[in-house]
Structures are given as C-alpha cells and as structure tokens.
Amino acid sequence: MADLSVKIDKLELKNPVMTASGTFGNGVEFDDFFNVDMLGGIILKGTTLHHREGNDYPRMAETPSGMLNAVGLQNKGVDYFCNDIYPKIQKYSTNVVVNVNGSTIEEYIEVTERINELEDIDAIELNISCPNVKEGGMAFGTSCPMAEQVTREVRKVYDKTLIVKLSPNVTNIAEIATGVENQGADAVSLVNTFLGMAIDAETRKPLLSTVTGGLSGPAIKPIALRMVWQVAQAVKIPVIGIGGIMDATDAIEFILAGASAVQVGTSNFVDPNASVKMVKGIDEYLERHNHHTIKDITGGLQL
C-alpha cells in the first residue's frame, strides 16, 4: 500500500479522502455501512449558534447529473452539538471537523469559541458559502472584504486548524482565496454549491420552496476542477477539492490540479460507501503508476 497520508496544517490525514459537510450527517449515520475511521477526516453538518428549522419542503430536485438542494442549514444549534452530538462522535480516531456558520460575525465567533472547547474536534471549516440562507452564509463568501473580515475575527479566537470553505458564485475565486489566506486561514476548501434553479414547465412552478438552491454532483465537476486549479496556483496554504467527486479517478483529477485532499459530497447519497471505496481506488492508481506516496502526484498536472 502506498503512503496516502497528507497534512493540512496541523491535521494529519491518513489519506486525502474526507466527506463534505451536509452530506455525511454526524458520521454515525454511516456506522452501519463502513468503519468511518478509514477516512482521512469527516466534516460534520453545518452548525449555527441557534437552532434552525431550515427551509420548507420541497428542498431538493434531481437535475441532469446532479441535484439542487435548499436545506437551509437545518441544525439544532451549537449547544445541542456540544451536549448531545459531541459525546457520540468522540469514538472516532479520524479527524473530525465542525462546519461553522453564522448570520453575523459575532455568531461565527461565538460558535467557534464553543467548538474550541471541545478537545476532540481537530479543526473547523468556516462556511462562508451556504447559498440557502437569507442572512450571512454566502454573503460573506462572495465579498472579498467580508470574507477577509470574518476569517480575521475567527482567527483571533481559534488556534487549531482553520479551513475556510469558499463559494463558487464569484467572479474571481482565487482573489477570495488569497484574501482569506492573508487573514490567517490554514487551508481553503472549495467549492460549495452553485446557485441554480429548476422549474416544472407543466405547473409553471419552481421545484424548490425557495425558488433557488445549490447545485452539486458531477454536473459541477469541470467548473470545480478549474477553480481548484486556479486557487492552487494562487495560494500557498493547502487546498481541499470539492465538487462532483464520484470515484477515485475524480479525486485523482482534483489532486493533480493541486488539491492536497478532497471532500466527497453528493456521492455519499448515491452510494454510502463511495468515500471508503475512493481510498482503495487512489491506492490502486498510485500502485499502477509506480508512486509510493500521494505527494508525488499532488499538483502533478502536466501542461
């Protein structure tokens, strides 16, 4: 077996496969299917300061090679996370990352401070890219000054690994990535979903209760790959690639484009074992190409 380990700041990942927030619950939902500790890390469902009911049904629509969602950060708030969810996930030895959300900078800080107290949470992923909430969310991720400001303020209260999750709904994603890097982000993960919509021509109504939602799945992979490549050229911190990764080949493509690690998202819905299968597939790829370590191919795109 090749050496698949990678480092994202202080995080030591046994392999580059992580799971994307909002597609992996709190990990325990996958315990029936496989040993979650076989993954490099897991990113838990987005957490906010207060309980959020999320958006009304319908919240999803299947689209060509993908899906739209408009969940709207349904979660029971950070207190519930600390008291009820955290004790259930302490059993994992893999890296556990909490996805932190807020509608104001103060909320981001408060959630971060609470999570900081939890010994077994190795990192946070600052979500400035959720397209499905009215306040905050993507507003922070689509304005360079706001992305920088929230990163700077959270950095002040958090010493562990700080990953910032970027929105693709911008003109120049490399500029935002550089901005958050300059404010102390230890890594960037990209991309979150693309703002999209779907209409039922017969009823003339939108398919989502919120009209617009976030597009994910293989449909977005080429754009995500391009963005990862652009960002990897622009920043020195590690880049975590996300966007329509369905199998090991997709993951390898992101790594060749410059990603140190990847997150598996929508694919978890289609095949609960997708992420763990990818670990094996990446190893097979390295063996087939006579590489002993994953680092040999990181950013190894040949132009």
Add this chain to the structure above:
Amino acid sequence: MKKEVSNLLVASNITLNHDNYLIEFKSDSSIEEIIPGQFVNVKVNKSPGTFLRRPFSVHDTNPSDHSFSILVKTIGEGTKALSRVKEGESLDVVYPLGNGFKLPSKGEKILLIGGGVGIAPMMHLARTSQELGADVHILLGARTIHDHILIDEFKRYGTVHLTTDDGSVGTKGFVTSHQIMDGTIRFNRYQCCGPDPMMQAVARKAKQNATECEVSLENMMACGFGVCLCCVTKTNEGNKCVCTDGPVFNINDLEWQI
C-alpha cells in the same frame, strides 16, 4: 436490522398490468428483520438521466428464501428503466430503511388503506398482521378496474374492499367514500399509504371516527438514511426526516391542517 448496500439478485420481474411491476430480490443474508412499512433505495441501471436512487416500500418478504419484493409503477425515466430489469440481473440496493407500521395485538381489528401504488407496503403489513392474529380489512382505491392489482393476493390476508374513481368495480369514489370508513364499524387503527390528498382525507375520517391513524409518507429524498435532510415533513417537534423518523407517522404527530 443493520442497513447495508448490496448487489441483490433479481429473482423475478412480473408485469402486473400496463404500468405496474413486481420485482423480487434475493439476498445472501437474512431479511427476517425487515418490518412492514420499511423501504429500500434502488440504484437504477441503464438510465443515464437517473442520478439518484429511487425509494420503494418493501411489498412483502419471504424470510425462508431471503427474498423480498417491491412494487414499481412506471412514472418517469427511472421507473421505466427499472421495469425492464430481467431475472438474473442484479441491482444495487440500500436496505432496509426507515421505521415501520405499528403491529397489531391479537384480536385487534385494523383497516389497511392503499391508494394507487400506495398499496405497495400493505401486503407485508396485511400478512404480518394476520399472522399476529388481527382481524384485517384492506381497502384498496384505484382509478378504474384496470388499475386494481394484486386483489387475490390481498384476499389471502384479510377482507378486501374496493373503490374506483369511475365505479367500474367496488364503490364509486375515493377510499373515504366507502362505507367501511363511515364509522359504523369500529377499528382499532387505520393504516394508510397513498397520495397526500388521499391520506389527509383518511386522516380527517380517522379524527371524525376517533380512530388511531398511521400514514406512510413519500417525500422526495436524496439519501434515504438521514443525512441530506431533504425529505422533511413538519411535525409537532419541528421538521423531521421522512426517511429516518418515518416514513410511517401517527397523524397526531404531523402538522396537517385537517
């Protein structure tokens, strides 16, 4: 029973009528613990436009030979592709998912109500309830006589009552027009699966008749095991996932305007 993803052998695919198919899967391991009302999520082959799995209620089980069946009504591209699956092929299935119907005590009198393809989970429930010693009545609703399927099979497990929209067989009208629901005969429970407006009408009848009522919801879902949070329904305790907290709900827990 632990959830699993398995490549299951298609033991048979029987055409029931113009748009309904009964697909039987055979598993290598025991399926004994599947509860009436649970569902499975099937990956559709040979249908490039079908990205997500398609959820189906377990229609019935046969624990002695590790097999269970699903009822597929052709609606879109995915179900049409599934209807063409042949004996001997395999399909990738995540199962078993969700909770199940409340099972009766011996001597209880229950009315199972299925509308359209909503009859799907009722065979497993009817058979199990009969085995438990309940007095089982089954009310099936469809558009016309040609849309009614599996009536003889249902008759093995209880007294069958029929309605059709056009009166071509049974009582004319919706299931709620049938006299079995007029409250004269007391049931311990109504258990229902069908289109939302039908289930809401049944729920209204249940309230009028002061009868306990369970409904099985069919919201659109991406994952089927509680991580995408797409299939929510409003309950007294906020949004809950139909896939994990349901699909079966007691109507008293739902925020239905009935």
